[in-house]
Amino acid sequence: MASAALRYTGVSVGYQGVPVLTGVDLDLRAGQRLVLAGPNGAGKSTLIKSMLGLTQLLGGTATVLDRPPARARGLAGYVPQTGTLDADFPVSVRQVVMMGRYRELGWWRPARAADRDAVDRALDRVGLADRARHRFGALSGGQRQRVLLARALAGEPRLLLLDEPFNGVDAVSQEAIVRVLREVSAAGTALVISTHDLAVARELADLICLINGRQWAAGPVGETLTAETLRRAYGGAAIEVADGRLVVVEP
Numbered sequence: 593m594a595s596a597a598l599r600y601t602g603v604s605v606g607y608q609g610v611p612v613l614t615g616v617d618l619d620l621r622a623g624q625r626l627v628l629a630g631p632n633g634a635g636k637s638t639l640i641k642s643m644l645g646l647t648q649l650l651g652g653t654a655t656v657l658d659r660p661p662a663r664a665r666g667l668a669g670y671v672p673q674t675g676t677l678d679a680d681f682p683v684s685v686r687q688v689v690m691m692g693r694y695r696e697l698g699w700w701r702p703a704r705a706a707d708r709d710a711v712d713r714a715l716d717r718v719g720l721a722d723r724a725r726h727r728f729g730a731l732s733g734g735q736r737q738r739v740l741l742a743r744a745l746a747g748e749p750r751l752l753l754l755d756e757p758f759n760g761v762d763a764v765s766q767e768a769i770v771r772v773l774r775e776v777s778a779a780g781t782a783l784v785i786s787t788h789d790l791a792v793a794r795e796l797a798d799l800i801c802l803i804n805g806r807q808w809a810a811g812p813v814g815e816t817l818t819a820e821t822l823r824r825a826y827g828g829a830a831i832e833v834a835d836g837r838l839v840v841v842e843p
């Protein structure tokens with residue numbers, strides 16, 4: 593049984609042969625939560641997409657669930673940045689979550705009892721079972737994000753990738769998402785979560801990878817989110833205030 597969810601060694605990623613992020617070393621195991629932290633444009637989305645084989649690997653070696661990234665695409669759950677699924681598209685919440693079963697099912701086959709059960713469990717988990725028949729586009733931004741999380745969970749992935757899952761999300765939905773992420777990691781799913789919000793990073797991470805064009809630090813939270821590494825990664829002043837929260841003032 594494979595144990596490595598992710599293994600990156602000296603990885604560079606980019607577009608049209610030009611790197612936007614270099615020097616990435618990652619080792620993620622079952623049940624661990626890795627936060628990719630860095631300012632806007634740091635390369636967080638690019639790095640997450642590389643884990644699905646969607647951006648070009650320009651150097652180093654990368655395996656995802658012990659395979660080349662492109663071959664892990666159907667196996668890893670993915671919650672893209674909000675706005676990538678058109679809210680006007682006339683589909684129900686249940687139909688969106690059922691898309692998470694297409695790997696099992698093939699999109700052309702009718703859903704089986706096991707698929708319907710997985711969809712029910714996923715909707716229940718994010719607290720939206722009572723919205724199953726509602727139109728996806730009629731939900732709030734936070735609820736839509738929970739539906740997209742349910743879609744990824746319906747595939748019962750061993751690795752779950754979330755790109756800025758709290759952007760445009762209200763406090764109630766954020767709390768619900770944090771709770772679910774803790775539950776699924778406790779049950780053995782490895783998580784990668786990108787965020788520019790260091791308070792969120794601190795709250796959720798077992799491991800942090802601090803990036804901005806290159807990897808500046810990676811490891812356990814206490815060793816990684818120091819004022820010094822933050823100052824380097826953000827290129828500005830990082831101030832640790834009295835309650836232990838870090839504030840970054842970008843130049």
Ligand SMILES: Nc1ncnc2c1ncn2[C@@H]1O[C@H](COP(=O)(O)OP(=O)(O)OP(=O)(O)O)[C@@H](O)[C@H]1O
Nearest residue numbers: 607612630631632633634635636637638639756788
């Ligand atoms: N398709 C693309 N082609 C060329 N360059 C791109 C492409 N997508 C992103 N980039 C560039 O790669 C760099 C990293 O972008 P990326 O979206 O990965 O950062 P990010 O940390 O996710 O930022 P944000 O928080 O703003 O989404 C940026 O300089 C961006 O302009």
